[in-house]
Amino acid sequence: MAPTKKRTRTYDPARTRTAVRAQFGNVREAVGTLTPEQLALPTRLGEWTVRDLVAHVGMSLGAVIRLVDEPAPAKQEATPADWPGAIGADAPAIADHAHALAEKNPDLVAHLTDREQCFTAALAEHPGTRLLATSAGALTLDDYLVTRTVELVVHTDDLNAAVPGLDIPYDRQALAAATRLLADALAVKAPGGATEVRIPPYAVVQCVEGPRHTRGTPPNVVETDPLTWVRLATGRLAWKDAVEDAKVSASGERADLTALLPLLS
Known part of the structure; x- marks a missing residue:
């Protein structure tokens, strides 16, 4: 019997854009x-200061602006999980x-506002099906926007960790999309059905080679919260x-994910 092909997760484009x-x-x-x-404070990203990190947040939208100006690939080659x-x-x-951006843009609020305005204009000009030549391969604009939720949630967390008391809130839909994409990336990296990774309330994925469970409680279970994931x-x-x-709670001989993490660095 041929192996069952995993269904690719889909995302609501309107919700992704809002997130x-x-x-x-x-x-x-x-x-x-x-x-x-505070802008001069160090971050957990090596030599990056808070100012550098904020400038990079602008790149999360700047990448979209740049990619829609490049020639469109002939066909889709990847999914967000890649x-x-x-x-x-x-x-x-x-x-x-x-x-370089941090040095070039002393007024970071103005820099972010400009990126936001250009991003909005780019989305108005191009359909969600427009293909972009990303480092993962050709992705639709709608799919690439899902990766922006990861960038923004991760770097929001980096900023909160760097500046005591900052406490930037996490948009629920952005956190949900980022959690799901990274869970699916684990399943891409370690395909299989021996281990179930649960990240309530947003995602559950099967991964890791080995015996696949068909009913009841899986023998190998990992569970954690979205931000920890x-x-x-x-x-x-x-x-x-x-x-x-x-x-994290982890039970079973195939529940140790040390060798598979991180997925992104």
């Missing part, structure tokens, strides 16, 4: 409250660009530390 705008707006509003001293595993090679160039998947939190701090 991206909402989370970007949350960050923009918070940046307006930051002092020069994106996390493809961007690692871009990390050095992304860091250099973030530092985002931190694990992006290398902000180590698996060992999450388990020791009871941020």
Whole structure:
């Protein structure tokens, strides 16, 4: 019998666009409250300062603006779940660009506002089916926007970690989309049905090679909350530390995800 083909998750384009705008707006509003001293603080991203990180948040929408100006690929080649595993090679160039943007844009609120306005214009001009040449392969504009929720949720968390008391809120739909995309990326990286990863209330995926359960409680179960999952998947939190701090529950011999994480760094 041929193996069952996994169904690709779909996302509501209107909800995704609303989520991206909402989370970007949350960050923009918070940046307006930051002092020069806070903007100079270090972050958990190596040599990046808060100023560098904020400039990079502008790139989350800037990438869309840039890609719609490039020639459209001939056919779709990827899904959103392929994106996390493809961007690692871009990390050095992304860091250099973030530092350059931070120097070029002393008024970060103006920078974010400009990116937001250009992003809105780009979405008005191009249909969601427009293909973009991304690092993961050709994605539709609608699919690429799902990856923007990951960028925005992850870097919102980075900013909250860097600036004491900042507490930028997470748009529920943005957090849901980011959680689901990163869960699906795990299933792409480790296909199988031996382990069930639960991230309530947003996602459940089957992954890891081995015996597939068909009914009842799976023999290998991992469960955690959405923000912990985002931190694990992006290398902000180590698996060992999450388990020791009871941020993750893991049962079964195939429930240790250490070798599979992070999915994105």
